[in-house]
Amino acid sequence: MTYVVTESCIQCKYTDCVDVCPVDAFREGANFLVIDPDECIDCTLCVAECPVEAIFAEDDVPAGQEHFTPLNAELAKLWKPIIERKDALPEADEWAKVESKFDKLQR
16 A cells, blocks of 8 residues: 545645655655655655645545546656655645645646
């Protein structure tokens, strides 16, 4: 089992999770992070660090967001690793309150 970044991360991209990942499994896009399922060791450290509660165990991804599991795997092959914490996106706090924002995902 691996961990999956879901919709709450879009347009926020808080990187608190990156700081605690012991295997550098996170990959960075313009407005979203993903977890590389081939690198993730299921340590759970990132879950508690996410301020928008966007990270779930693969088996616990919320209903309606299951498509984020293959999406994380797909984008992890295209995006570069992020290994250091960065500032969140400028309007992250406002976007954190928005529920439906999949259409904003920049691939």
